[in-house]
Amino acid sequence: MTEIKTKPTQVTAADFIAAVENPARREDAKIVCAMMERITGEPPRMWGPSIIGFGSYHYKYESGHEGTMCRLGFSPRKAQLVLYILTEDPGQGAQLARLGKHKTGKSCLYINKLADVDMSALEEMTRDALAYMNAKYPA
Template sequence: MAEIKTKPTEISPAEFIEAVENPVRREDAKTVCAMMARITGEPPKMWGPSIIGFGSYHYKYGSGHEGDMCRLGFSPRKAQIVLYILTEDPGQSDQLARLGKHKNGKSCLYINKLADVDMAVLEEMTRDALAHMNAKYPA
């Protein structure tokens, strides 16, 4: 079985954020980092080379594949900020409708800049995602 590449590292999240080239994305990353730290009560930790995560959980699939991952996280990429906060909760459809300009995948929320979204809705979604993770993967 292949080794999991997304695992905690000793890279400094603050230094990683300071190295983000786009000044708007860099400031947005600082805002998201502070929000997630406040909501989770956990310090930021780098997971792999580009994900800033908060907390952790252990998962195991029916296939036998298992590992550890951050409970919540984000990555300030060149094109957008990616937030790992989407769950299978049907209530998220309403939140996404109220959020503002974004794109989404199965578990990823893509935002060009925080000015495009309603921060109160983003915080609500982040709190709900943490509650979902805590229920699904109790500490």
């Protein structure tokens, strides 16, 4: 079985954020980090080389594949800010409509800059994503 690359590391989230080249992306990362820490009550921790995660959960698929991952997280990538907060909840559609300029992937929300979005909608989505994860994967 292959080793999972996305696991906690010894790098601090603060050091990782400080090294983000783009000053605007770095400031957005600080804001998202503080928001997620406040909402989750968990300290930020690096997962792999580029994901800042909060909390953790253990998953196991029907195929037998299993692992541990952060409950919520984000990554200040070069092109966009990526937030790992999308769930299977159909109610997220209304939140996304209120959010502002964004793109989505399977479980990823892509934002160019926080100035493009409604922060109250983003916080609501983050709270709801945490509640979803806590219900699906109780601690």
